[in-house]
Amino acid sequence: MRLVLLGAPGSGKGTQAKILQDHFKVQWLSLGDMLRDEVKKDSVLGRQIKSIMEKGELVSDAVVSQVIEEHIDPEGFILDGFPRTIAQAGILDTILEKKGSAIDHVIYFDVSEETVLTRLSGRRICPKCGANYHVKNIPPRQEGICDVCGSELIVRKDDTPEVIRRRWEVFMKESKPLMDYYKEKGILMSCDANGNAQELFREIIEKINDGK
Numbered sequence: 001m002r003l004v005l006l007g008a009p010g011s012g013k014g015t016q017a018k019i020l021q022d023h024f025k026v027q028w029l030s031l032g033d034m035l036r037d038e039v040k041k042d043s044v045l046g047r048q049i050k051s052i053m054e055k056g057e058l059v060s061d062a063v064v065s066q067v068i069e070e071h072i073d074p075e076g077f078i079l080d081g082f083p084r085t086i087a088q089a090g091i092l093d094t095i096l097e098k099k100g101s102a103i104d105h106v107i108y109f110d111v112s113e114e115t116v117l118t119r120l121s122g123r124r125i126c127p128k129c130g131a132n133y134h135v136k137n138i139p140p141r142q143e144g145i146c147d148v149c150g151s152e153l154i155v156r157k158d159d160t161p162e163v164i165r166r167r168w169e170v171f172m173k174e175s176k177p178l179m180d181y182y183k184e185k186g187i188l189m190s191c192d193a194n195g196n197a198q199e200l201f202r203e204i205i206e207k208i209n210d211g212k
């Protein structure tokens, strides 16, 4: 199965990618996670992209495309956070064509700005093991402490209200137009992403099975 997940920050792509990966047993590539790993490593590239990410802007197409080309498994994948621009979509088509592969479905996560704000402003992450929490929806057993490894939870630097708003604007301007790009190719399916993850998973599987 070769899937692209398209949706605003906070639309639940990461959560769904994990469930879909377990279901289809294919590679899950999260561009955001891969870029954050680069920043953590403090590599030359990491230092270049750190401030871009903290402002909620997009890293250059050249950088992200190279990361994808190096890591994508043409046999099966779930792409989470790539492509995010029409230019990146064109680059992805070229990469896949070269590898004799193509996307099966693009899943659009339809979500309101209000849902995104609530989800992201309440998100807490573990800086050590990467576990995700939400102050109301998925609280840790002990406030502010990771259930898995006991580390102190933090707020992602780009989860502040001002940067969340900027990321929403960037999504609307740069990524929403991808809906038309994939609709024209006949591979777009739209799902309601305002509800819970299991409902959304069921909707996605039903639509894939119906070929919609």
Ligand code: AMP
Residues within 6 Å of the ligand: 009, 031, 032, 033, 035, 052, 053, 054, 056, 057, 058, 059, 060, 061, 064, 080, 081, 082, 083, 084, 085, 088, 158, 167
């Ligand atoms: P995410 O974890 O998907 O919300 O991504 C976090 C940040 O990583 C984004 O706000 C961008 O700065 C950067 N990023 C992730 N994916 C891409 C992409 N496809 N193109 C450019 N920048 C990206």
